[in-house]
Amino acid sequence: MTAFTFDAQPTAALFDRQGAVFALGDGSVRFASGERTEAHDGAVLCAAVHPSGDGIVTGGDDGKLVWTRRDAAAVLATVKGWVDAVAAAPGTGLIAFSSGRTASVLDVKDDLFRRDFAHERTVAALAFDPKGRRLAAATYGGAALWFARIESQKPTMMKWAGSHTAVAFAPDGRFLFTAMQDNQLHGWRLSDAKDMRMGGYPARIRDMSFLAKGRLMATSGAHGGVLWPLSGANGPMGQSAIEIGREGDDTVVTAVASSPAHGYLAAGLADGRVWLAEPAGDRLNWLSEDRGAPVVALSMNADASSVCWAREDGEAGVVDLQSAIA
């Protein structure tokens, strides 16, 4: 394990194709390999891996969207307010970001390409579908679905009353899920917009991630890691979730991470610890047993060989899973 102590609050912990990257509340982007860039004059509010897999794209409260690599940094866009959300689509090379009620799309291969999609209410989160062609924007009253490249269009509204704060597509593209301000998930089957309410959470759901070849969706927001079955025509509709790694009621899972192709689930807890588990297994592998500030960011790399996390107090780590489990 490699440990880091940052003097700022982490916003994101990600893996680009070379290794772990942290984006922080002081506006800096710090690579686990040691490089550091002051990307923003202010806090990093959101981050995503660049579609190329090289470096990360961050949005800041300075109104800038910045692409930071180990050896270079470039401002991709500037807005008047804050850049609240960012998402990237490796398949199509598109980057989406939002500021206030507008979600915008950029194309890494075409500097002149830009789409601006207006919403009635503030956009809280963005996600591309697995092919990178459609963009979902979580907002008040549901999620808006846009064709990412089309200039003039009316979005398809997946409606559900309330404030939607996070959004994700299932890896097979059949379902769209949002996390809501009041501790529940909502899901839609895209083929017929049939929707499902997925509740019972004791805490805010910040993360959704997919594992086991897309057959399971994991979320934070409960005492253990929550797993919803996605296989079958109806996905989680009519199914119950299972909770793994629950020790008791003392702490909650604040972050989850997994890789769609693999079977591991990593979870970060409000008490600062991090575990790794296999849904079928019966034990937790502690990746970090030090208690402290809540885990606020967590990621697993694509081949499920490594996990990185960061705590609110600036403590962070990167761990190789093979050595951690052995």
Add this chain to the structure above:
Amino acid sequence: MTDKIPVTVLTGYLGAGKTTLLNRILTEDHGKRYAVIVNEFGEIGIDNDLVVGADEDVFEMNNGCVCCTVRGDLIRVVSGLMKRQRPGQPAFDAIIVETTGLADPGPVAQTFFVDADVQAKTQLDSVTALVDARHVMARLDDSKEAREQVAFADRIILNKTDLASEDELATVERRLRGLNPLAPITRAVRADVPLDQVLGLGGFDLERIRDLHPEFDTPGSGPAHGEPGHVHDEHCGHDHHGHEHGHDHGHHDHDGELDTLDSPSGARGHAHQDDIRGVSLSLDRPIDGARFTRWLDELLASKGQDILRAKGIIDVHGEDRRLVFQAVHMILEGDLQREWGDTERRWSRAVFIGRDLDEAALKAGFEACAA
């Protein structure tokens, strides 16, 4: 005790002097760092402080509570501001939220009680309403928001007093007190109030509910608070319901007396009959704790939409400590506080500020809680 960042909300219609007050807060040499959440980026913003735009994004919670509206923009902005916080040291000494003249203060305040993330990092300190002496009467007549802002406030700053006569000021103050008997009124000329009358008031802090002396303009109770000379000015400081004014509180001495502005026998100082007003209740007999809690819960559940603020100190039968409570619409906080003093008068007081309050029902319900 707490490392939560205090949040002060400034309300007031356009032209009341909010920007002037904000600029004063930011430019005064206090060595503090503030984050200011404004509705539009205006002519404020000092080096050391951060000014952020918000867009009055009001939404309803899905928790089944009809009046549980919160400000989504504030959740977002506060969460964003907190990212600047460095480990172990707060990013800001305080957050100041400026609202527009059309803003309903309820959702602003409720955001700080309802959203778990916001609540974990911040603490609503108080709501200050600015009104200007010259235009306030007209605004109160034609604007529901203006009445609600005054009624909701922990402190009212009566600004631009140089533009009104003493008689006019007295009339204005009487009406303001009718709308809100709890908030001290501070007179100001160019929003020139000491900062400690705006920041750090602890308006929602149960620990600070030490005494309640609602400022009622009660007919027949002698020289009332509404008279000139009883203005709460800067000398009041934090001790905003202090006894040093020598106010005549004799009218509280009757068992179960109800104070109200709309007593039919009393002459009104003005012709206004506001839909919002304060109702003050008191009881000299101990109160049955369980019965009172049930009554209050039911009252807030059924009338919480119309009740903007409530505060009380209750003498619970068989309990040596004072029960204090405060409520914002349906959100209620209560706690047992310090013990009653040996020489202290043990009595229960509660004030409800709200819309179309049925004072007779409130009085009857309150008195029925007697042990």
